[in-house]
Amino acid sequence: MTDTTETTSNEPILFYFDFSSPYAYIAAHKIDQIAALYGREVDWRPTLLGAIFQQTGAKPLTETGLKAEYSKHDFLRTTRSFGLPFTMPDSFPFASIAAARTVWWLRDRDPALSRKVALAIFDKAFAEGGDVRGAEAVIAIAAEHGVDPDELRAALNDPAVKERLKTEVNASMDAGVCGAPFFIVDGEPFWGSDRLDQVERWLATGGW
Numbered sequence: 144m145t146d147t148t149e150t151t152s153n154e155p156i157l158f159y160f161d162f163s164s165p166y167a168y169i170a171a172h173k174i175d176q177i178a179a180l181y182g183r184e185v186d187w188r189p190t191l192l193g194a195i196f197q198q199t200g201a202k203p204l205t206e207t208g209l210k211a212e213y214s215k216h217d218f219l220r221t222t223r224s225f226g227l228p229f230t231m232p233d234s235f236p237f238a239s240i241a242a243a244r245t246v247w248w249l250r251d252r253d254p255a256l257s258r259k260v261a262l263a264i265f266d267k268a269f270a271e272g273g274d275v276r277g278a279e280a281v282i283a284i285a286a287e288h289g290v291d292p293d294e295l296r297a298a299l300n301d302p303a304v305k306e307r308l309k310t311e312v313n314a315s316m317d318a319g320v321c322g323a324p325f326f327i328v329d330g331e332p333f334w335g336s337d338r339l340d341q342v343e344r345w346l347a348t349g350g351w
Contacts, residue, residue: 155186156342157327159320162239162261163192163203165218166336168269169225170324171262173339181346187250187258189243190315191308192236192323199321203236221336222269230272237268241278241299244308245285248298260285 156178160167171187178185196202204214215231222229242264249257263284267273274280278299286292298304315325319332326333326342331350333342345351 152329153182154329155184156346157186157188157318159188159190159315159318159323159325159327160261161190161192161323162242162264162268162275163236164323165222165229165269167324168265169222169227169336170326170339171265172227173225173336174324174326174342175258177339177343177346180343183346185258187246187254187261188311188315189239189246189261189308190320190323191239191243191312193238194312195316195321195323198316201322205235225336228270230270232268232272232274234274234276237274237276239275240308241281242275244299244304245281245295247307247311248295248304249285249290256288256290260288260290263288 156174158170158174160171175185192203205211207214218231219229242261245264246257246261249260264275264281267280267284268275275284278296282290282292282295282299285295318327322334324334324336326338328342328345329350331345333345
């Protein structure tokens, strides 16, 4: 970690993520700690890589030829380097729509709780290798943190909640988000968990 310095901005760090990204799992465990060193909050904003890939022409790393085996090895090595457990889910990449809808719905009610549930979903998927694809799996995780299952189940079927996610995914692409994790610090974009050191240095120095 770099030495903390006084910065002039107190704007939140925008943290865009997809629950199907192992690198976003890493970032989810680190970004709040980094932000706190500089008196910043983090705005957790789930998006969907599927929609982003349609725009960029990219594919999941594990479905990209020679990159596939390397990426699986790198997931393990990189999580080890950050001191995090990692178990590849049986289904990967996986749909994260229910998880993303849940976090956006909770965010409007209790941002702190939405972060706790988001982190729990990440841990279920990548620390335990669990299945978080379906609504009931996500509802069960949220219920462990005090979310009413029936209320969340109704929300996940609410057209307004579905539309909210679509709107936010489009907004993420309008903001230039081209992958996950993706951070915006005072207007400066950073893509990837391997940019966390640059995020911290940017916070410490005000940029370069």
